[in-house]
Amino acid sequence: MYFDSTYLLLIPAMLIAFWAQTKINSTYNKYSKIRTVGGNTGAEIARSILDGAGLFDVRIERTNTKLGDHYDPRDRVVRLSPEVYAGATIASAGVAAHEVGHAIQHQKSYKPLVLRTTIAPVVNIGSQASMILFFIGVLFSFKGLTTIGIIFFSVTVIYQLVTLPVEFNASTRALSILKSNGILYGDEVKGAQKVLDAAAMTYVAGALMAISQLVRLIALSNRYNE
Template sequence: MDFLAFQGSYWPLILIIFVASLFIQGYLSRTYGKWGQVRNSRNLTGAELARMMLDENGLSHVPVNMVPGQLSDHYDPIRKTVNLSEANYRLPSVSALAVAAHEVGHAIQDKVRMPALVLRGRLAVPLSLGMNLAPLLLLAGIFLQLTGLLWLGVILFGAALLFHLVTLPVEFDASRRALAYLGQRGVVSGQEAQGARTVLTAAALTYVAGFAMALAQLLNVLGIARSQSD
């Protein structure tokens, strides 16, 4: 067995994307932190904005909860809850409005049964299990020279790429809904509107980076599988 084949030909690309992801995470933290210190002119907390947006979209039954952590905000499609981190829940910042509106955007997607959101929900659990097995199957296939296991690992990496691909339109659409609501209701304007857009754009870049990393990993394991199959 050629152990050099294990190195693959895409590790430089993976390294570049990894470093870029670190820069993107840093950019998100700086952007979120900057606008997290700017009080919005309506003096609305993230929780108040989320409640208002939910009620106006016929989702008064969806609760808004506070959860620990920073940027731990998420919508839970199983429990039907909007969950905001403590800072975004309590503080009347521009960042809090942007994040809260984005999470409510997911709740609205759930209400209208957005196909991409439904698909992502169905893929989430099996793919999380599959991605834990994929590296093990890949290594087992290489060292035991079992081609079937090797290609099964490749398939699971491909499924992970599909999950990232489906995630992109879901996240972009939630941000679009958030910005549209904030603008149409006059919640933010001028610099505040630009700040909200910047925060959501920075967050979106993290999903783009995740997709790029999944693609590079798939290309790499494909190269490994082909070299081991020859």
Template sequence: MTTLLAFVYLPMWLVWVLLGATFIFGLYAQMKVSSAYNKNVQIPSRGRITGREAAEAVMHRAGISDVTIEETGGHLTDHYDPTNRRLVLSSENYRGTSLAALGVAAHEAGHAIQHKVGYSMLKTRMALVPITQISSQILPFVMMGGLFFGGFRNNMILDIGILCYAVLTVFHFVTLPVEFDASRRANVELAGLGIVERDEIPGVKETLNAAALTYVAAFLSSLINLLYLLSMRRSDD
């Protein structure tokens, strides 16, 4: 820990500025993804292909036949479950024929392709999931401990918080190339299969690019919180 602290020289005022900037960027990212999705979910694709059909076509082209496609409730609850080999789409994207629905469905199919080809960053993220879940569960108790034990003046509590945020930061950092690559694959596959026409591609890209901002925001938030705790720890030494 001492070696790590030696590289942290950020004054607390700068950390607070960065925390504020990161918070604002997070809000911007959420507004951007909502705006882009709400805009493009209103634009039907000319091919009238549903999100489910698009995901099936993308995976079929990649030779994937062991992944089930399931419908779920909620808004933007879409995800790929590599453990159970499930591609889960929210109802609006499962049944929808909009540019947003096609983009989201193809993006999740992109994760299935990553899994099939053994994409290294996806494998790394999968390996980090257990310890990341544990860290996420511990953090609320760390925050409460900081409040009840002298506002993070207890070095043991600080060290646990630092370790938790370090894990989260690494996880979110690894997530970035995974998500960017899945979006790249989605754009290539949708165009290559003729599911969307050339003038429809910008709508798909707008949706996926906006979603990518939320992953950037999550990484920055974890990083700045890590720097905040490291700076506090250094000030106590």
């Protein structure tokens, strides 16, 4: 039975991804059960921070996807999951403030966010086409197609790498605002930081996985085009 040894390149990233997902689940579950002293919901916190930044036109919507919280720069809307939208917990405060951090990045034309938003459409197309082109190239020994597939997938890697400063910066902004505006106090800030740090590790894991996959594609290309 044939074994593709290039899969071994993915194992470290897969282990880190599994650990990161376990970490965010356990940390989020812990702090989603601890109510804040202020008692404000995630939606209320988000609205307060947005208004304080002069972003009165940015809407807040509730999405039905758990941990599906995000900021949409095209529609200028902060979308919060049910637990974050209605929850008055440390976790909901941290996540809501983090997503508003992205809205503030957008307001200030934060360069990594601008770059990520610009290349997002290309990534959506390239990530799907890259593997198809690559394996067609391998199947028919057409090096040109494997090379194009690798180039397309490289854009996905760039997107993952650009995502890291975007997410870290949004968390830094969120924690600073939560503390300076008196939304969270003392250990509550530390709890929110743990939630956001755990979430950040999932993006690090995603970047490592993308890099590992790219290295694997290059290794396969070299093998079948010798």
